[in-house]
Amino acid sequence: MRLSRYFLPVLKETPAEAQIVSHRYMLRAGMIKQASAGIYSWLPLGFKVLRKLENIVHEEQVRAGHIPMLMPTLQSADLWRESGRYDGYGEEMLRMQDRHGRDMLFSPTAEEMFTDVFRSHVKSYKDLPLTLYQIQWKFRDEIRPRFGVMRGREFLMKDGYNFDLTKEDALHAYNRHLVSYLRTYERMGLQAIPMRADSGPIGGDYTHEFLVLAETGESEVFYDAEITDLKFGNREIDFDSVEQCQAVLEEFTSRYARTDETHDEAVFNALPEERRRVARGIEVGQIFYFGTQYSEALGATVQTPDGSSVPVHMGSHGIGVSRLLGAIIEASHDDKGIIWPEGVTPFHCGIVNLKQGDDEADAACEALYKSLTALGLEPLYDDRNERAGGKFATMDLIGLPWRITVGPRGLKNGVVELTCRRTGESEELPPEQAVEKVAAIYAGL
Amino acid sequence: MRLSRYFLPVLKETPAEAQIVSHRYMLRAGMIKQASAGIYSWLPLGFKVLRKLENIVHEEQVRAGHIPMLMPTLQSADLWRESGRYDGYGEEMLRMQDRHGRDMLFSPTAEEMFTDVFRSHVKSYKDLPLTLYQIQWKFRDEIRPRFGVMRGREFLMKDGYNFDLTKEDALHAYNRHLVSYLRTYERMGLQAIPMRADSGPIGGDYTHEFLVLAETGESEVFYDAEITDLKFGNREIDFDSVEQCQAVLEEFTSRYARTDETHDEAVFNALPEERRRVARGIEVGQIFYFGTQYSEALGATVQTPDGSSVPVHMGSHGIGVSRLLGAIIEASHDDKGIIWPEGVTPFHCGIVNLKQGDDEADAACEALYKSLTALGLEPLYDDRNERAGGKFATMDLIGLPWRITVGPRGLKNGVVELTCRRTGESEELPPEQAVEKVAAIYAGL
Numbered sequence: 001m002r003l004s005r006y007f008l009p010v011l012k013e014t015p016a017e018a019q020i021v022s023h024r025y026m027l028r029a030g031m032i033k034q035a036s037a038g039i040y041s042w043l044p045l046g047f048k049v050l051r052k053l054e055n056i057v058h059e060e061q062v063r064a065g066h067i068p069m070l071m072p073t074l075q076s077a078d079l080w081r082e083s084g085r086y087d088g089y090g091e092e093m094l095r096m097q098d099r100h101g102r103d104m105l106f107s108p109t110a111e112e113m114f115t116d117v118f119r120s121h122v123k124s125y126k127d128l129p130l131t132l133y134q135i136q137w138k139f140r141d142e143i144r145p146r147f148g149v150m151r152g153r154e155f156l157m158k159d160g161y162n163f164d165l166t167k168e169d170a171l172h173a174y175n176r177h178l179v180s181y182l183r184t185y186e187r188m189g190l191q192a193i194p195m196r197a198d199s200g201p202i203g204g205d206y207t208h209e210f211l212v213l214a215e216t217g218e219s220e221v222f223y224d225a226e227i228t229d230l231k232f233g234n235r236e237i238d239f240d241s242v243e244q245c246q247a248v249l250e251e252f253t254s255r256y257a258r259t260d261e262t263h264d265e266a267v268f269n270a271l272p273e274e275r276r277r278v279a280r281g282i283e284v285g286q287i288f289y290f291g292t293q294y295s296e297a298l299g300a301t302v303q304t305p306d307g308s309s310v311p312v313h314m315g316s317h318g319i320g321v322s323r324l325l326g327a328i329i330e331a332s333h334d335d336k337g338i339i340w341p342e343g344v345t346p347f348h349c350g351i352v353n354l355k356q357g358d359d360e361a362d363a364a365c366e367a368l369y370k371s372l373t374a375l376g377l378e379p380l381y382d383d384r385n386e387r388a389g390g391k392f393a394t395m396d397l398i399g400l401p402w403r404i405t406v407g408p409r410g411l412k413n414g415v416v417e418l419t420c421r422r423t424g425e426s427e428e429l430p431p432e433q434a435v436e437k438v439a440a441i442y443a444g445l
Numbered sequence: 446m447r448l449s450r451y452f453l454p455v456l457k458e459t460p461a462e463a464q465i466v467s468h469r470y471m472l473r474a475g476m477i478k479q480a481s482a483g484i485y486s487w488l489p490l491g492f493k494v495l496r497k498l499e500n501i502v503h504e505e506q507v508r509a510g511h512i513p514m515l516m517p518t519l520q521s522a523d524l525w526r527e528s529g530r531y532d533g534y535g536e537e538m539l540r541m542q543d544r545h546g547r548d549m550l551f552s553p554t555a556e557e558m559f560t561d562v563f564r565s566h567v568k569s570y571k572d573l574p575l576t577l578y579q580i581q582w583k584f585r586d587e588i589r590p591r592f593g594v595m596r597g598r599e600f601l602m603k604d605g606y607n608f609d610l611t612k613e614d615a616l617h618a619y620n621r622h623l624v625s626y627l628r629t630y631e632r633m634g635l636q637a638i639p640m641r642a643d644s645g646p647i648g649g650d651y652t653h654e655f656l657v658l659a660e661t662g663e664s665e666v667f668y669d670a671e672i673t674d675l676k677f678g679n680r681e682i683d684f685d686s687v688e689q690c691q692a693v694l695e696e697f698t699s700r701y702a703r704t705d706e707t708h709d710e711a712v713f714n715a716l717p718e719e720r721r722r723v724a725r726g727i728e729v730g731q732i733f734y735f736g737t738q739y740s741e742a743l744g745a746t747v748q749t750p751d752g753s754s755v756p757v758h759m760g761s762h763g764i765g766v767s768r769l770l771g772a773i774i775e776a777s778h779d780d781k782g783i784i785w786p787e788g789v790t791p792f793h794c795g796i797v798n799l800k801q802g803d804d805e806a807d808a809a810c811e812a813l814y815k816s817l818t819a820l821g822l823e824p825l826y827d828d829r830n831e832r833a834g835g836k837f838a839t840m841d842l843i844g845l846p847w848r849i850t851v852g853p854r855g856l857k858n859g860v861v862e863l864t865c866r867r868t869g870e871s872e873e874l875p876p877e878q879a880v881e882k883v884a885a886i887y888a889g890l
Contacts, residue, residue, distance in 0.1 A: 007512050007575060009566035033562060035517050036547075041562055042515040044577075050515070067452050070487040070495070072480050072599045073518060073582055074539075074551070094519075096541035098598075099586045102481070106519070117478060117486055121454035130452060132489075137518055137582070141544045153543075154517045 001347065002369075003382045007044050010394055020216045022329035023148030025338050029398045031325070038145025038153030045398060046325065048346040050156065053321050054135055056187050056343070057158045064180035064239045066131040066160055071113045073137055077103035079112040083297045092140045106139035111294050111316055114161040118312070119300040125165045128302065128312070131173055133160030135321060147216075150282070150326035158319040163295075163312045165302065170289055170313035174206055175245035177287045177317040181210055182232040182252065184319065185284065187445075189341020190328060192284050193227055194253055198261040199288070206289035206315070209259060211281030214330040221281040222268050223257040259283075282327045289315040338399030339422050343445055347380035348372070349438050350400040352391045354407030356383060364406050364416065364431060371435045377442060396421065402441070404434050446792065447814075448827045452489050455839055465661045467774035468593030470783050474843045476770070483590025483598035490843060491770065493791040495601065498766050499580050501632050501788070502603045509625035509684045511576040511605055516558045518582055522548035524557040528742045537585045551584035556739050556761055559606040563757070564745040570610045573747065573757070576618055578605030580766060592661075595727070595771035603764040608740075608757045610747065615734055615758035619651055620690035622732045622762040626655055627677040627697065629764065630729065632890075634786020635773060637729050638672055639698055643706040644733070651734035651760070654704060656726030659775040666726040667713050668702040704728075727772045734760040783844030784867050788890055792825035793817070794883050795845040797836045799852030801828060809851050809861065809876060816880045822887060841866065847886070849879050 009030040017034075018024040026032045031046030042050055058068060077095070080086035086093075086105075094106040107113070114132055122130065135158045145153050162173035178194060185192035192210035199207045211221055213228075230252055237244050256268055259281070268276060295301065295311035304310055332339045340346070349372055353365045365381060372379040380400060382391045388407075395403050405417040405426075415428040418437060429437070454475040462479075463469040471477045476491030487495055503513060522540070525531035531538075531550075539551040552558070559577055567575065580603045590598050607618035623639060630637035637655035644652045656666055658673075675697055682689050701713055704726070713721060740746065740756035749755055777784045785791070794817055798810045810826060817824040825845060827836045833852075840848050850862040850871075860873040863882060874882070 005510065007514075007566075007577060030566075033565065035558065036519075036521040036523075036549075039517045039519055039521075041517060041558065043562070044512050044514045047514045065450065067489045069452075069489045069492045072484045072486060074481075074484060074584065074599055076481040076484075078481075091544045094541060094543065096539060098539065099536045099588065104481075113480065113486065117488070120478065121452075121475075132452060139519065143544065154519055 001378065001380050003380060004384050006380070008394075008398070009043065010397060018148065020147050020150070020330070021333055022150065022216075022326040025329055025333060025397070026148055026325065029338060032149060038142055038151070040149060040152060040154075045346050049325055049340075049344055050322060052344050052346070053188065053324050054156070057135060057184055057319055057321060060180045060184040060187070061133055061158070061160065063183075064176050066133050066180075068134065069132055070134050071107065071110050071136055073107055073139070074104050075107050075113060077105055079116055080105065083112045083115075083294060085112070092142065094139050094141050107136070108138055108140045109316070110134070110136075110159055111161065111314075112298065115294045115298045115300050115314070118163050119298060122163070122302060124303050125305060128163060128165050129169055129173060131160055131162040131176075133158060133317075148326055149322045152322065155320065156322040158321055160317045162315050162317070163300070164314075165304070165310070165312065167291065167313050170291075170315055171206065172242050172245060174287055174289045174315055175242075175249045176239050177315075178208065178252065179232075179237060179239065179245050179248045181285050181287065181317075181319065182248070185210065185212075186232050187343045188324065188328060189343050190284070190324075190331060191228065193221075193223065193257050193281070195221060195223070195257040195259055195281075196253070196262050197259065197286060199290075208253065208287050209283050210285040211259065212284055212327045212331050213279050214282050214327065215280055216330050217280035217282040219281050219283060220260040221258070221279055222260075222263050223277050223279070224255040224271055225275045225277050227252075227255045227257050282323075282330060283320070284324055284327050285317075285319040287315065287317045289313075333399070336393070337397035340399045340401055342401050342442060345399070345401055347400050348377040348402070348442055349379045350395045350403040351379050351381040352388070352395060352403060352405045353381070353383060354388050354405060356385050358408050360411050361406050361408055364411055368404055368406065368416070368431055368435060371432070372438065375435070375439045377439065402438050404431075404438075406431075446823065446825050448825060449829050451825070453839075453843070454488065455842060463593065465592050465595070465775070466778055467595065467661075467771040470774055470778060470842070471593055471770065474783060477594060483587055483596070485594060485597060485599075490791050494770055494785075494789055495767060497789050497791070498633065498769050499601070502580060502629055502764055502766060505625045505629040505632070506578055506603070506605065508628075509621050511578050511625075513579065514577055515579050516552065516555050516581055518552055518584070519549050520552050520558060522550055524561055524743075525550065528557045528560075528739060530557070537587065539584050539586050552581070553583055553585045554761075555579070555581075555604055556606065556759075557743065560739045560743045560745050560759070563608050564743060567608070567747060569748050570750060573608060573610050574614055574618060576605055576607040576621075578603060578762075593771055594767045597767065600765065601767040603766055605762045607760050607762070608745070609759070610749070610755070610757065612736065612758050615736075615760055616651065617687050617690060619732055619734045619760055620687075620694045621684050622760075623653065623697065624677075624682060624684065624690050624693045626730050626732065626762075626764065627693070630655065630657075631677050632788045633769065633773060634788050635729070635769075635776060636673065638666075638668065638702050638726070640666060640668070640702040640704050640726075641698070641707050642704065642731060644735075653698065653732050654728050655730040656704065657729055657772045657776050658724050659727050659772065660725055661775050662725035662727040664726050664728060665705040666703070666724055667705075667708050668722050668724070669700040669716055670720045670722050672697075672700045672702050727768075727775060728765070729769055729772050730762075730764040732760065732762045734758075778844070781838070782842035785844045785846055787846050787887060790844070790846050792845050793822040793847070793887055794824045795840045795848040796824050796826040797833070797840060797848060797850045798826070798828060799833050799850060801830050803853050805856050806851055806853055809856055813849055813851065813861070813876055813880060816877070817883065820880070820884045822884065847883050849876075849883075851876075
């Protein structure tokens with residue numbers, strides 16, 4: 001993309017309403033614009049990252065054997081009356097009536113809808129196991145929306161639902177989700193730690209939240225320092241293998257890691273003092289096995305091999321996709337702006353032309369642009385007639401991990417400058433070597 | 446995908462509520478399920494096609510230089526009051542109040558939102574031309590939703606908006622959209638004819654609707670038979686070239702083609718009788734230049750080179766993405782089911798195992814599955830323990846364009862059967878040749 005043809009409305013001033021760094025940078029980098037309280041328009045740069053996150057979530061869900069589909073945003077109130085949640089949901093549920101006076105609502109979650117699809121079409125244990133999911137916009141009418149996309153009212157969520165014959169099968173689905181979530185967050189450059197969560201009124205031990213450590217996190221978290229050494233990495237895993245998924249769960253959840261809601265001071269204090277950590281975290285996902293609560297309420301039963309009829313065991317599993325943009329920025333930035341991890345960066349490499357209009361510099365930039373594009377990479381070429389300082393500030397603010405700077409002086413020596421956004425380190429090298437190096441970095445992802 | 450692990454709830458009976466063939470087949474093929482009147486859940490097979498259509502639209506919009514972003518589904522009523530459309534929009538607009546009593550609405554279209562983004566960030570003619578677009582769910586509270594996704598209440602629409610300094614520039618944007626729409630529909634296997642449309646209360650000549658000919662179309666259409674010979678094909682086009690885009694517009698709109706709303710009997714009757722056609726059509730898109738109506742109402746002005754301030758010239762351009770599924774099926778089916786054009790098929794090739802459990806047949810199917818997958822194709826392998834008749838009926842219903850049938854008898858002779866869904870023709874050939882042939886068909890798209 002050539003910046004002269006893009007729509008990147010960066011702001012010089014910090015908007016007064018933004019209290020946390022991700023919100024400030026998303027506004028300043030021209031990624032979002034508030035439409036009304038807690039509701040955002042996704043400007044081109046923000047939409048590009050959102051789409052990348054969405055694609056990573058899809059890829060990892062499909063890899064785990066989960067099946068994508070899509071529910072409407074608006075639902076009839078009837079289903080929620082049937083499950084008993086309509087009256088109790090409270091003011092966070094946005095309710096409305098259509099022109100015929102029928103009660104509708106904007107989906108805040110979709111247990112009822114998925115269970116309804118399941119009960120309409122699945123009758124036999126032979127069709128299990130089954131995990132269906134969607135990535136769809138949700139609405140929760142937060143009383144005080146804040147922190148930009150971190151606590152918005154309209155937000156993009158991946159929500160998945162497993163349907164299994166037995167509790168044992170459903171716990172395998174639970175473990176499978178844990179594994180796929182670990183992979184998902186790592187691809188996004190995030191370390192998200194599974195922490196034992198509060199299962200609320202439904203009860204049970206089987207729920208974990210995934211938290212990203214960040215000073216601005218809403219939750220206080222307590223954990224064993226050893227947990228931050230764990231990496232899922234590139235290990236191969238068979239998602240059908242009960243043993244393999246169970247082993248990953250044990251590896252990643254056996255050490256102490258809890259939010260303030262489930263924190264147990266005595267257990268925590270039994271850890272050696274040098275391993276005890278107290279910090280803050282941002283919740284970016286949750287997995288939850290809840291048994292037969294919805295299947296019983298909504299009559300989602302299957303025939304067993306012996307001909308009897310039983311309610312299926314279910315769980316629901318969510319990732320806050322739009323919120324992840326905020327979380328990634330909270331975890332990865334400096335005082336100049338965002339620092340995108342390579343896996344989610346909106347453009348792979350910036351090209352800064354120090355002397356727009358200089359024939360040699362223009363030609364070198366065009367050649368770089370073509371070479372990078374030919375390798376399947378997406379460069380962002382700042383081809384505007386601006387001062388170098390302004391171009392650097394924009395590139396630093398929007399946070400592309402790599403930048404190639406092209407100027408007449410370097411070109412005389414046959415070199416351009418390749419700069420790493422994270423370290424700030426630069427090296428001079430011939431243009432074709434800069435391209436090779438950038439391509440090698442992305443090929444290694 | 447192995448069918449035993451997919452969620453494809455096909456129906457044997459034709460649902461009584463479905464009046465037209467696309468609605469019947471989408472329900473029977475397990476693509477959609479009605480959630481409430483005019484609101485559908487997209488089951489996995491339907492979602493897969495929807496996603497393919499969305500990707501084609503994105504690719505063609507980006508090719509034309511248009512920039513993707515995303516608006517929220519819910520909007521504040523204030524903007525619509527400012528443009529003067531809030532009170533007049535009528536009952537098709539779904540209105541609601543949030544918990545603080547603020548008036549909100551579910552976006553039926555987004556002229557106001559895009560104009561607001563534009564006026565907040567663009568101040569100079571130097572930032573023009575600019576075309577922004579989104580693919581987002583809309584809601585129109587139709588009094589009588591019907592025909593499945595063809596006339597639903599919640600629907601997926603691509604809506605784009607151009608902002609230009611002059612009428613001349615805006616007409617180039619109009620032409621660019623016409624060209625990109627022709628490419629888009631052709632990639633989907635559709636012939637969509639641009640027909641002069643009624644510009645409504647705003648007036649002006651600059652609006653065309655794109656119509657797909659189908660018996661079940663809602664509009665009566667009148668056209669010169671020569672128009673159906675026009676193909677955009679693989680021609681190269683420079684979207685920046687005013688002349689090239691204008692030439693395409695002239696080529697595709699100079700012959701008579703109108704809906705009943707703009708039909709002129711006298712002009713039509715001046716055509717040689719053998720070229721006059723009266724038929725029915727489904728509207729799948731519309732382009733519209735409307736000048737400065739919204740930019741004046743909302744104060745979207747830019748500075749000109751001489752320092753004065755002028756309202757920008759705008760147009761809006763839409764494609765009914767979810768409706769396209771219905772239109773494609775209306776245009777491409779037979780009495781056994783859907784016939785997907787190769788460009789949008791949910792799976793590239795079906796594999797039918799005539800004798801599941803037979804070692805040789807199972808192994809041959811697995812080998813085909815791996816070969817097709819390795820070539821970047823997505824096969825759907827019916828690995829269920831079902832009779833051959835049932836497997837064929839399912840494949841015909843869901844409409845994959847190519848099917849490979851594998852059975853012990855053929856394998857003894859070293860062959861499998863490759864069948865074209867559209868013609869019904871089959872040929873026997875060695876498995877590796879069947880794979881090559883399928884791969885060559887898709888490589889040619």
